[in-house]
């Protein structure tokens with residue numbers, strides 16, 4: 001099943017996007033977090049099917065929002081490096097969007113840094129094809145992988161998500177604050193938007209706003225929620241972007 005966690009735009013107060021985070025409802029062991037099965041699925045190759053299911057489920061959801069106040073929302077899905085190895089992945093995403101008649105810019109794909117380092121030629125090709133489709137591309141866990149900045153130049157990236165490890169103590173640790181500020185400025189100068197992950201308190205949110213960070217995600221807003229609860233949360237807490245303004 002997919003749980004969803006919203007991202008708040010600090011400038012507009014709107015929720016633009018929700019991230020889909022997978023869980024496994026296991027008959028005996030209960031609700032399992034991704035760390036308990038995604039690495040195994042990557043090893044066994046089952047990750048390809050899982051990724052396809054996630055993309056389909058996200059597209060179906062986006063289609064169901066048509067004509068509702070949630071129409072302007074974007075869904076972000078996580079894809080692992082193994083999934084990008086699959087030559088048919090881009091075609092599958094294109095087909096899923098077409099089958100549900102969903103504009104590509106409603107879908108965001110989050111990829112971790114290693115994808116931008118390993119198998120560069122192949123992955124650059126895959127990401128360029130995704131970008132041409134109009135799908136948004138985000139770099140997940142930014143700052144903890146490899147510090148090759150060349151890929152920010154070479155890959156068509158729309159969004160950068162600063163890893164939670166820089167954010168948790170950003171109000172107390174000078175070095176975290178310096179790094180976070182520098183990453184925000186670097187991204188902005190390259191025309192890339194920034195999300196801070198793992199924001200758990202108001203003080204951190206205010207500091208990030210002062211630093212010019214575009215969006216926050218984290219327990220301060222809500223932990224990831226099952227679909228219906230996420231919709232209730234959205235209705236109670238936040239307005240969504242006006243479709244006409246987004247284009």
Ligand code: C2E
Nearest residue numbers: 021022033034038054078079080198199200217218219224
């Ligand atoms: P991620 O993409 O970096 O997701 C963020 C993780 O941080 C999520 O853990 C989320 O529940 C947690 N989180 C969010 N806000 C806070 C906060 O304020 N404080 C703290 N301490 N944690 C917070 P989760 O759901 O267990 O997911 C773990 C990882 O599993 C994800 O990291 C992602 O890399 C992977 N994953 C999740 N869904 C999928 C999927 O559909 N496909 C693939 N390939 N990987 C997935």
Ligand code: CA
Nearest residue numbers: 019078110140
């Ligand atoms: Ca993610």
Ligand code: CA
Nearest residue numbers: 140141161197
């Ligand atoms: Ca992350």
